[in-house]
Amino acid sequence: MAKTTKTASAAQDPMASLAEAFETVQSKMEVPAAARDFVKRTASAAQERAESVHEDLAAATAKVENLATAFVSGYADFARSLANASLANVQHALTTVEKVAGARSLNEALQIQADYVRESARSNFERAKDAAEAARVTVVDGAKTIQSEISALYAKKAA
Numbered sequence: 526m527a528k529t530t531k532t533a534s535a536a537q538d539p540m541a542s543l544a545e546a547f548e549t550v551q552s553k554m555e556v557p558a559a560a561r562d563f564v565k566r567t568a569s570a571a572q573e574r575a576e577s578v579h580e581d582l583a584a585a586t587a588k589v590e591n592l593a594t595a596f597v598s599g600y601a602d603f604a605r606s607l608a609n610a611s612l613a614n615v616q617h618a619l620t621t622v623e624k625v626a627g628a629r630s631l632n633e634a635l636q637i638q639a640d641y642v643r644e645s646a647r648s649n650f651e652r653a654k655d656a657a658e659a660a661r662v663t664v665v666d667g668a669k670t671i672q673s674e675i676s677a678l679y680a681k682k683a684a
Contacts, residue, residue, distance in 0.1 A: 588674045592667060599663030603656060610652045617645060 621641040628634035 585674075588670075592670050592674070595670065596663065596667055599659070599667075602659060602663075606652065606656050606659070610649070610656075613648065613652075614645065617641070617648070 618641070621637060624637045625634050628637055
C-alpha cells in the first residue's frame with residue numbers, strides 16, 4: 526500500500542501563516558514593568574489581607590470557644606449542684622424516716638417530722654439562693670465577656 530500525501534488546501538495555508546504571525550508578534554511583546562509590579566503588589570496585598578482575616582477568624586473562634594466553655598461550665602456547675610441537692614434531700618429524708626421509725630411516741634414522731642420540714646426548707650432555700658447567685662455570676666461574666674469581645678472587634682476594625 527502506498528501512502529498518499531495530502532497537500533495543504535488554500536484555506537489552511539492562510540490560517541497557518543496567520544497563526545505563525547500571531548505567535549511571532551506575541552513572542553516579541555513585552556509586559557511593561559509597571560504592570561508586572563502592579564500585579565505583584567496586588568497579589569502581595571491580597572496575601573497579607575487573607576492572612577490577616579485568617580488570624581482574626583482564629584482569634585474570634587478562640588474567643589467564642591472561651592465564651593462557650595464558660596457558659597457550659599456554668600451550666601455544668603448548676604446541674605451538679607442540682608444533683609448534689611437531690612442526693613442531700615434523699616439522704617435527709619431517709620435519715621428522718623429512720624428517726625421516725627425509732628420514735629417512742631406520736632409526739633416525738635411529730636417533732637422529728639416538724640424538724641425535718643424546717644431543716645429541709647431552710648437547706649433548699651439556701652441551695653436555691655446559691656444556685657441563683659451562681660447563675661447570675663455566670664450570666665454577668667458572660668455578658669462582660671461578650672461586651673469586651675465585641676468592643677475589641679470594633680476597635681480593631683476602626684484602627
